[in-house]
Amino acid sequence: MTQATGLQKPIQILLFLILAFTALHFGKPFLIPVCLAALFAMLFIPVCEKLEKKGFNRGIASFFCILVFLIIVSVIVALVAWQITNLTADFGNIQDKIQSAWQQISQYISDSFGVSREQQEKVIEDQSGNASDAVEKIGSMLINVVVNFILVLVYIFLFIYFRSRIKKFILQVTPKKADGNTEAALDEIEKVAQQYLTGIGLMIFCLWIMYGIAFSIIGLKHAIFFAILCGLFEIVPFIGNLTGNTLAVLMALTQGGGMPMVIGIIISYAFIQFFQTYVLEPLVVGTEVNINPLFTIMGLVVGEIIWGIPGLMLAIPLMGILKIVFDHIPSLKPYGYLMGYEKKNKTTLADWIKSKFGRGDKKEKKK
Helix, strand or coil: CHHHHHHHHHHHHHHHHHHHHHHHHHCHHHHHHHHHHHHHHHHHHHHHHHHHHCCCCHHHHHHHHHHHHHHHHHHHHHHHHHHHHHHHHCHHHHHHHHHHHHHHHHHHHHHHHCCCHHHHHHHHHHHHCCHHHHHHHHHHHHHHHHHHHHHHHHHHHHHHHCHHHHHHHHHHHCCHHHHHHHHHHHHHHHHHHHHHHHHHHHHHHHHHHHHHHHHHHHCCCCHHHHHHHHHHHHHCCCHHHHHHHHHHHHHHHHCCCHHHHHHHHHHHHHHHHHHHHHHHHHHHHCCCCCCCHHHHHHHHHHHHHHHCHHHHHHHHHHHHHHHHHHHCCHHHHHHHHHHCCCCCCCCCHHHHHHHHHHHHHHHHHHC
């Protein structure tokens, strides 16, 4: 009996995890727009509050936040579309070079592995038979993206407009003695979401500038396009930046840049990664999303399995929110501790910059 009783808790946890992952997987069409909207709504809450203090109606203030969000998204989409137009203008030359490179690879496969060109072409033809299905899937995906984007806009507006009611509801369903703790957790979640999103936005902008300068100096064609790509891919930690630079390397090889250009891109990537890790992240993102690398990678993998690309984008902020919830519930504190890491008193270049500016402020205050 004692052994059976001892197994009850692990079994309950396992069943809870199975049910949670099942619900997350099958609830993907509903949960992804809601989670995205909730994060962006928390970002715009300070803007809405400032407008309300100036006498604006909450509905008008909420609509203004949606308008700002639409302008930001439109600028990014227009920038990417402009660069894609420039890229397609050079598509003929790129296609010729890809075809030439493919002929060399095909000849190498034929000479090394004994697979004739006719056999290789037959395999490609068999695979290209599904091209119409691929086009249909892409069309369906684009329609889905547009519908979900409109849904996210509606959710953002409603979350901002009904934020007081939602907060009161959460406080009402928690025990009275935990009201102070719950309110502190909600404030911390809002702060983390705001700092993470604004930090990521600033970091992407800085990466656009750095990669744009580096790729232009190296002589990479369509340097701005690949700089934008590398910056936007930063939304997905670890994987995104590397993917963007890999595409830049492939472009360098396609345009005939050779090894000097490839080495230049790799060196630029290494330098920018170093600068990003030790200066940009501590300065603009901070350490509010206090998740250790083990759970960061695990969260990204699980997020991709359950929700695909949106899961990769949402994994880090959602894990940060989950950790705050764990930290404010006594029985779940060990799980919050496991997900986090100890903040060491190590001095980064960002800390040095902050200390220099801090000293200046202190001197002025003393005077």
